[in-house]
Amino acid sequence: MKNKKLKIYSYLALITILLLSILSGCGSSSQSKTVTKEKTKKPILIEGAMPIEVKDFSKKLKNVKEEKSGTFVFYKGTIDNYPVVIAKTGKGMENAAAATAVAIEKYHPKAIINQGTAGGHDPKLHVSDIVLGKRTVNIGSFKTEDKGKNQGIDPKQWKPMDLMASEGSGSSSKSENIRYYEGDKGLLSAANSVKDKYTKGNVVEGTIGSGDIWDNEIDRIKWFHDKYGTTAEEMEGFAEAQMANAYNIPFLDIRVLSNNKTNGGKYNPNTAVPCQDYVYDVVEKYISDVKK
Template identity: 65%
Template sequence: MKNKIVKKFAPLAAIAVLLILSLTLRNSTLLNETKVEGAGRPILIQGPMPIEAEKFAQKLEKVKIEKSGTFIFYKGKVNNYPVIVVKTGKGMENTAAATAVAIEKYNPIAIINQGTSGGHDPDLNVHDIVLGKKTTNIGSLKTGNIEENHGMDPTIWKPMDLMASEGSGSDPNAEKIRYYEGDQGLLEAANAVKDKYTNGRVVEGIIGSADVWNNEVDRIKWFHTNYGTSVEEMEGAAAAQIAEAYDVAFLGIRILSNNKTNGGKYDPNTAAANQDYVYEVVKKYIATIQSK
């Protein structure tokens, strides 16, 4: 009787062994593929418009395109390390959403928000690049208390730190400028390759962001004086805020496409030049990661 039972279940035991071996081999294969393709959390590169994202995406190896909402993600590799380029769309809301989606989906090790910008510093010229030692929201403001028919005065507006507290807008602690610090490792990588950029200078500075396109030179000077801004754009501070919330390394890299404070005319070719430089930064950062 015992021999009959053994013979009855022997085929099932054999199948179980084969299944275990198959799963083991499959897991081993996946591990080997991961090693070959390059393990590690990806680096996320953000660009608002097609001219600010697509040239970098063309540099990626083994590209796969994914979409989430209106956001387009180009998943690929640089020097066998995972890099994702996301076309966020313009503006603070688009960028904040795209950043949160990317962090939740891909768990990046670092985020670089890059693209064009308008100059605030008269010492900077078109094609110069600003590394965001700090990034700040220049659109979060509280107006003065002026009654009806007494006009308005933007020069007395105060900064409003939306992250200062959960209380009302009357909280005096909220009347300050919040700066998001650029990640030191990313800054070091960017400074290490700045000599490879020959179209202009590469300097550290403060990037200002808002859903406003400032063309009033006196207004631009007001921000430069009161916030210390080097350039303005419409995305960086939103990405920096979300990156800080998730504790992800962040750096803004912005090239001057124009500068009204010194007559610098708009040049759309700056977008491509900035992506070429950011590509060098990414390669340097990858080398730093892999050396650890």
């Protein structure tokens, strides 16, 4: 009789152990799936050309890890438990395009925000005002007039050259169109919804021009403002927008005016700091929208 009872208790104990193992395995599997899901979230990519445009933002991230690829530096971390990558791209269109392509292939971002300083083209705007890039445009790609020796040069007659118009030589009329990349509506919505938090100036939508040039000629600036509709100029945004468009990733350019030659606004690089604070608010809002 005792032997029978012992056998029954042994069977019951074995069944209990098996059930606990199964339940434990299910819990571990569920937990593992949750962790995997967290790790596979596509990050938001924030870009800035210079150290002054990324260092303050990188300090706001949690669990920061620095990675490098060539001359490009990436800071991986989180905001509100959501993955964020900050890229220090270096100045200029070539650096911006290359860094963005590397970041896309490496991190597969859900969205891209380019941010930093810019020069003003609109006399109504002042130093510390922020421009949300409803559009970005290349102001550094031109085809000159056909002139012979000693016939001079006339930059105002130069025609825009759209390098994405065709795979040909660029001689077609289509290549003379001005190409604009539109800012993503979701990112624009998030940016507009938190603009009241920015207290250093106004936040407006506009057209941001990009090119490997720093314009100080007021008549030249006015020409871009009138012909291209530019609100501000910088050296990276269009190249990054082009890469984002190639990979079908939402993109927005956000720029703070560090100077404005059209109304005497003197250069102040320190405007980069409050711009990063504002962009942080934009990212928080976008993350909350994504989580809904």
